[in-house]
Amino acid sequence: MTSLQTVIHQNQQTIAFIEAKDYYSAIVSSSSxxxxxxxxxLILQRQENSSCSSPSEEETALDQCMLHTTIQENDDICGTQTxxxxxxxxxxxxxxDYAIITLVLIFNAALAHHLVAMQDKENSPRFLFRAKQLYTLAYHSQDVEHNPLFLFVVYxxxxLIDLQQIGDKDSWNACxxxxxxxxxxxxxxxxxSQVRHLHGFLESLLATSMPARPPAAA
Structure with missing residues (x-):
């Protein structure tokens, strides 16, 4: 197994931990x-790039990597309105493509920290801070152009972390x-395809726009 294949395998381990809701192990795995x-x-990176068959642009684009994941209905509703x-x-x-690999690893590390923060309320501020750092690093990369799905979910x-940290609903509404x-x-x-991948966002918008139901008659 080459060094690059080891990285890809480790990323799969991170995904498995997140799917199993073992978020602390996901943090360790993503860091590894x-x-x-x-x-x-760097010289080995170049050697591996030249020795491996070049996958198509579609396979390696960030958004295309994300679309390999099947999203179930209501998977991404956080609370009732976010x-x-x-x-x-x-x-x-x-x-x-090392740029794509790096951004995927950064996002998955950010997500692992974010999920731990939602699970471990006592230590939430520390994990939210680290997650925000990693999301910001990914968002400002020069390699995310033409990947609107990736940019959308990172932003x-x-x-959402800002809302969870300081509860500024006006800022959240602007976002x-x-x-x-x-x-x-x-x-x-x-x-x-990218829009279909975000049906949870649409569901959250509908939840916020629906009028509250009146209490049932006694």
Whole structure:
């Protein structure tokens, strides 16, 4: 197994831990994946890139990696009125683009910290802080252009942390307005698969816009 294959395998372990709701182990696993990637010398990275068959752009694009995950109805509803993208991103077995690999590992590490924070209320601030750092790092990368789904979920999850940390609903509502704009652009530009992947966001919008039901008559 090459060093790069080890990284991909470690990422699969992270996904398995998240799916099993073992979020602390997911943090350890995601950190190991990042450390393993960082330990690969640049010259070896180039050798692996030249020796591996080049996968298609569609297979290695960030959004396409995300679309390999099946989203079930109501998977991503956080509470009753907020949306959180809670799925770790898989890597194709033949991916060789180090920029994509790095961003996937960063996102999965951020997600693991975010999920621990929601589970461990006592230590939540520390894990939310680290998750926000990682989401921000991913969002401001130069390699996320033309991946609207990835940008959407990173922006959404980072904004949700601000809501969870300080409870600023006005700021959250402004972020939701920005997300709606991105969502509409994705629809207009034909990103149909990406839009379907965000049905939890649409469900959360409907939940906030539905009028409260009157109490049942005695």
């Amino acid at each position: 994946a990042l450390e393993c990637l960082g330990s690969i010398p 949306f959180m993208y809670s799925h770790a991103i898989p890597l194709p077995h033949n991916v060789t 959404n999850n980072a904004a 939701v307005g920005h997300l709606v704009s991105i969502y509409m652009v994705m629809m207009d530009e034909g990103y149909t």
